[in-house]
Amino acid sequence: MRTSLQRQQRGSLAFLIGCIVIFAGGALHLPMLVMAHEMGNRLVGMPMDQPMYAGMVLIALGVPLAIFGALSTRERVKELDSSVRFEISDETPLTARHYLVLAVLSVALVIDLMKPATLSFVLPGVRSEYGLDKATTAWLPFSALSGTTVGSFLWGWIADRYGRRISILLAAVLFVATSVCGAMPTFAWNLVMCFLMGCSAGGMLPVVYSLVAEFVPTKSRGLALVLVGGLGAVGGYLAASLAAQTLEPTYGWRVLWLLGVPTGLILLIFARIIPESPGFLHAKGRTDELDEMAKQYGIVQVPGHREAGGDASLATWLTWTLVLTALTWSTINFGLLLWLPSELAMRGYEAGTASGLLARSALFALPTIIVVSLLYSRWSSKWTLVVTMAVTVAGLVGTALPSEILANRTSLIVVMAVLLVGTNGMMVVLMPYVAESYATAVRGRATGLVAGSSKLGGVAIQVFAMGGLVPGLAIASWILIVPMLLAIILVGLLGHETRGVALEQSSA
Structure with missing residues (x-):
């Protein structure tokens, strides 16, 4: 016991020192940024100084x-016991504690x-400051995506092995550390x-959805998952x-990356509010914390055995179907939507005007999250996913309209609002559906697989862009309609209904 306590104390100290060192390193980038602001926020061509x-x-x-300090405070779990079930009774009311955690997880997303x-x-x-063509510029989204x-696959594994909360804590630290991307003077360092x-x-996406699925009662689970996901996406x-x-317009494009410092700090401050997975606590024998969770959230272990599994081949086909859906979504989100500001700039829209048009389109899409949440939780999880995919297809058809129609600002806002409604609604529903479809033992990795796939299509698009093989907006839209229709079918x-079904039963 003493050795375990000493290890946790050493790990906490190492984590604290690591955070201090990271903040100090970030602060040493400020002098060049201040100098760049006085010269039009341009760092290109400036040699990196000693600080x-x-x-x-x-x-x-x-x-x-x-990372060492955080992980050393937690012993790795080889595998969670899939036969152990933790549930929250539908009679358990949502308390202020539940709402506080949901709010923190929404902010995290x-x-x-x-x-x-x-x-976007x-x-x-970036293209203007470094004087790049479109193919070379595509290296930036390729690197980021x-x-x-990689992060989705990695953090999903960490969440299953070291716990959900520690994964979010580490992600917050890395948000701060990598925010210096905005201070890099060369494109290669970017x-x-x-x-x-x-x-x-x-890594945040799979971990957040796994947590929400595990500490909200069945009757409220679907609504909570979609609302958290919807607020996060939009x-x-x-x-x-x-x-x-x-x-x-005032500070240049680099300031958008520097926002990682305050946002990472927000996550670090509120990380302690986020609960740990009950399955992980059980595997670690941390009964005191499980008892506390029972008091705070109503999570209790229930007797019973693991439900008999269904057709394994059907489950495999469903998994690949969800991967295809995520791949198609990512191709749209990180293909069409990623390059849209650049497309608008080439059509004569100024950067601030283009951002304003997309912001207004996103505002139109925001109320639909409430509608999608109600449909998912009160009507059908499976068919709500299908409906959002169909709306996405409608948005793709809109972007394929003749350029003369899209030259009108009102038409452009309407088309983009439809596409954002579909893509945001689709992703908002897809990840909760995945989280509800897999057992606790593999939920982090399963959501990580689909979350990773929701970026992988964007990586492929950037490869084509670097080769100069990206077609025009209309042609790209028609091409993407085909896999989206296949995913709908x-x-x-193959999809199954998860609404109103206990978590471990729906994943059986």
Whole structure:
């Protein structure tokens, strides 16, 4: 017991020192940023000064120290026991504690999803400052999205092995460390730092959905999952677009990456409010914490055995169907939507105007999250997913309209609102559906697989862009309609209903 306590104390000290070193390293990047602001917020061509080199060394030392400190306080779990079930009775009311955790997790998703959404708004500035063509510029989203793909797989594994809460804590630390991407004077260093930033951002999605599914009663689970996901998805895009519209004209595109410092601090401050997975606590023998969770959230272990599994081949087909759905979504989100600000800029729209148009479109999409939440929780989880996919197809048809129609601002806002409604609603529903469809023992990795797939299509798009093989907006839209229609058919045939079904029973 004493050895375990000493190990936790040493780990906590190492984590604290690592965080201090990271913040110090970030602060050493400020002098060059201040100098750049006085010269039009341009760092291209400026040699890295000694404080910046020292700051990068400190960050390189602080990150592994913080990771070591965090993980050393938790013994790795080889495998969670799938036969052990934890449930919350439907008679258990949602308390202020439940709502507080849901609010914190929603903020975590907003911060997390703001990272990839910001890519859309930095690309025009990056391309202009470094004098790049479109193919070369595509290396930036390629690096960032590759990082998020790796991060989704990695953090899903960490969540199942070391716990959900520790994963969020580490992601917050890396948010702060990689925010110095905005201070890199060369394009090559931007690529390196954006890859690392992507690794940190990619892990929040699977962990948050796993947690929400595990500590909300069955009757409220679907609504909570979709609301948290919806607020995170739309809020992340809206936060990115508003930040670009408000800050970029004065401080340049780099400030959008620097927002990782305050947002990472917010997550670190509220990390202690986030509960741990009950299955993980049981595997670790932390009965005192399980008892506390029973008091705070009503989570209790229930007797019984693991439900008999269904057709394994059907389950495999469903998994690949969800992967296809995520891949198609990511191709749309990180293909069409990622390059849209650049497309608008080439059509004569100024950067602030383009960001404003997308922000207004996102505002139109925001109320639909409430509708989707109610449909998912009160009507059908499976068919709500199908409906959002169909709306996405309608948005793709809209973007394929003749350029003369899209030249009108009102038409453009309507088309983009439909596409954002579909894509945001689709992702808002897809990840909760995945979280409800897999057992606790593999939930982190399963959601990580689909979350990683929700970035992988974007990686493929950037590869085509680097080769100059990306077609025009209309042609790309028609191409993407085909796999989306196929995914709709497969979900309709292979999907199962999770609404109102106990968590472990729906994943059997």
